[in-house]
Amino acid sequence: MTDRPTGQGGPPQHDNAAPEDILPNDPGSIAHGLGVPPETFHPDEENQENATISERFVYFLGTLGALVRKQVWFLLVILGTMWGVLRESVRPNSWRRTVRYEFQLTLSDVAGRGLLSTLVMGSLTGVGVVSQAIYWLGFAGMAKMTGSVLVSVIVRELAPILVGILMLGRSGMLSLAEVGMLATGGQIRSMQAEGLDPFLLLVLPRTLAFTVAGFTLGIMFSIASLTTGYIISRASGALSNSLFSFFYDVVTAMTPADYLLIPLKFVVVGFLVGLGCCVSGLTASNEDSLGTLLPRGFSRGILIVMTVSVLFSLKV
């Protein structure tokens, strides 16, 4: 082991570069957040009165551009950080002790402590949705459709949405509050002063932990809901076949594309929920408090979960 910090002379043996999209252009900003939406375009009143048509047109375009940028600002930041996370995650240099430690902490919190909540929610879904679907399909004489309907409704559509919302409410909001308080409190700036990149230390490990947890919890949710649904249906007499046979029907109802799309949906939901929460926290400004951060983060998170679900449903 060497005790020499790297970074002297030649290329460093570590270190990251957070994507410019989220790094502040104003490192000394008294607002400690790592970026704020662009200001609206303010007219110069005096010049406006004497402006030519071409100047007015340029001003109109400027106003329009500022308005558009303000509306899509968060989307652009998310796209930039998404690329940053993907790029940094494949670099061995990014995975230092501190980053691995943060990854483990977040993963144990999201996947470990969230497992029970997921199983309970899956069981309730099994009772409320799966058993009902089995009963009514049998009642309508469409029992052969049971497998494909359950795959379409529960595993492909409902599970990613519910798991996404669960992760968002249980761990995403916590992440948002933690990172947001660090940003508004000035600790993020202190980290930067010590060469600790908040993107590498907070955004990267947390986002990837959410990604892994999204897949894990999604699969657990699906298993719990289908198993509970089977037990309830079996107890009520709506089903007579074995558990193995029931799961065989479900698995055979899945198309080859499902084997790719369903896990991918869980992964993408987890990835974007984690990223959205971290970025919302990191971009908090001095005017923000928990009262403004949490509602904003939650609404963004819900929007992300629903958007991913819709896009996958459309096979985009």
Added chain:
Amino acid sequence: MKRLNGPLLELADATPVFDESSLPPVPLSMRVMSGECVVIETRDMSRATMFSDLCSGMVHLRNGSAHFMGMCWDDLDDRHRNALRGRIGRITRRPIWTDLFGTHVGIMFKELHHTTVSVPDLTSQTVRLCTRFGLPGIPVETPRRLSSADLVRVTCVRAFLGQPQLLLIEDPLEGSPVDISGAFFECLTEARDRGASVVWFVRDSSVWQPYRKAVSALWRLADDGLLTVRIR
């Protein structure tokens, strides 16, 4: 630690952007050689914090340049900048402690990130420093649970840990709930003997008087910039 031939820290007519730093937008020039201790008197400690940021390459410059270890901050990419900042020990008035981890992790976090020193070695270094500053060991509670006296102690430990090459110190002695001056001066001297440079910001000149003989230069940071003062 290798000693540089040139200055370890150099500001050459560095003119900070006022909007982002609130530092006076005047050219600032300063050279600190290896092993030197420079005291900068300033009434406003938030200005000292921003000046430290300037020395750490965190403030945009309108003109001039800031060099650390012979490298210009502006010429470096983010990775190199972060690596260099890992060699700076700072005591700052800005909040640095988070409750995400215990204090023990918070103290060692920078070293864990920037170096490959084994955890046992790092722990033993930390224990030595903690003991020197009057702590019975390494605190493992979250920083929020520590007394203000212990927080001052662990802040000093954090700054001196890992043999930094530059120490940017916003005076921890004035108004401190505990007397740590003995340990503080010892650590300063040890760091300088290794070749580290020290920039020590003080509000009150009485604070650095016990260390007066070892001070290389005295400056004053005021509205009209950085002024040299004769040591009496």
